[in-house]
Amino acid sequence: MEIFKTAFLMVTLMLIFIAVGGYIGGEHGMMIAFLMAAGMNLFSYFFSDKLVLKRYNAIPVDESNAHGLYEIVSRLTQKANLPMPKIYIIPEEVPNAFATGRNPSHAAVAVTEGLLKILNENEIEGVLAHELSHVRHYDILTGSIAAILAGAIAMLANFAKVGGIAGQSGGSRRGGGNAIVMLALAILMPIAATIIQMAISREREYKADKGAAYLTGHPEWLASAIRKLESYSNSYIMQNASEQSAHMFIVNPFGSLTNKLGVLFRTHPSTSDRIAELEKLEQEIKRGM
Template sequence: MGYVRTALLMAAMTALFMGIGYLLAGSGGMLIALVMAGGMNALTWWKSDQMVLRMHNAQPVAPNDRAGLSDLVAGLARNAGLPMPAVYVIDTDQPNAFATGRNPQNAAVAVTTGLMRSLSREELAGVIAHELAHIRNHDTAIMTVTATFAGAITMLANFALFFGGRRDEGPGIAGTLALMILAPMAAGLVQMAISRTREYSADKAGAEICGQPLWLASALERIQAGAAQIDNDAAERNPATAHMFIINPLHAHARHSLFATHPSTENRVAALRRMAAGSSRAARAPAPVQAVRKAQKGPWG
């Protein structure tokens, strides 16, 4: 079902892209947009993960790194029944994280240096487990596709708005201007809906992977507090990727509303606490976290 949803999403984004091309240059513009969209679909499917990682200047983490981050991810990936994803670090003070990749066999988890400094090992395990849940649920393909297409649609719409299109034909100037404004909003709404509906599911699955819902609940509260105060310059330059992060990296103070890129952090934490209260799991730390506790002290605690 993950691949079907991704295909439907790519088709919808392609149609929106072609609509803007038609307004820019008529049938010829629509054909050019179709060719461009086809190329973007192929590029997005095969290379969008690397594109997003480059946008945020993510650097790969070597296996058996001194901090123990790679070992932590490997242990949690085993818990999740996943192959080992690539691990990246983003040099920014804002605590945050995201996962990307077209499938579990070609996936990556990226965490910020601010996240590693501000969270305990247990909280970090909860965050990584959440990102692994996105990979297992095939959310990363959908989220990465929307990030790439939303950015392209916004760019093309802005070009049409400022440099003109077929405003004297077809729907007329009012209709053209309306679509130029509404197209990026529509792409943004798709991003928001995708992110919001998947975060709760990834929270639940992530809590099950790490075995402790309260670890993730505590991490979400810390990340929310940090993200609201600390800039993430790369995310501000690439707002179309905001929905990929575990907490909105932009200073939008996400609310539980139609235009929020993420569900309310308070609601997510409350759901995790209810999950913890009803859980019969033992309080003993799972093996991946135990292994990291034995490793040499890393940069996050």
């Protein structure tokens, strides 16, 4: 299923580039746009994880300098029958975490310094189990490419906005018509990016929550962690936080501060819904004992 979602994202990126290229430069513009989109898709497949980690200044750690964190990840990967991912710590006081990579053999898990400070060991295990569930479900590539796709669409939107303003100042009727189209693209393309992020994010979070619950056997660990993380994200915004990669985190790094459009454009399920589902899973696990 995730293979089809990833293919859909790549095709969407290519079609958007080709459409804009064709509008601006006709057939030649379409050809240039096609080559650019193909190159971006190839680049995204191999390097999207590295770009995201670099954006957040993630620092690689191992057993020698992060023994406790390494031990938890190692224990969980053995239970989940997964390869050991690379582990990163983000120098950021706001607690959060994400997983990235193109497959379980090329995966990375990143947590902020703030998360390690405010969560206890059980809660940290719940969060890491959630991220490893993303790895296990093969949806880390989808999330990484979605971040690159959203960034590319934002770049195109800025380009269209500049083109629209320049066209308006041109004065001709045709130039004015082109300007209106370009400005419309500038408005609609970021909305398209948000819709793409929403389409892949909410379902992934529920699946990863469920996977974490069964991997640890303690859904309440993750529920407790999410409560704390959500509380912080509603009060503080992460440094270098990017709307294009917000869907990758376990909780939205912008919290409710920039989520004014409500559930329609929310990249994550509501915390109350996630906790309610985890409480149901807790009862199921207890009944199965």
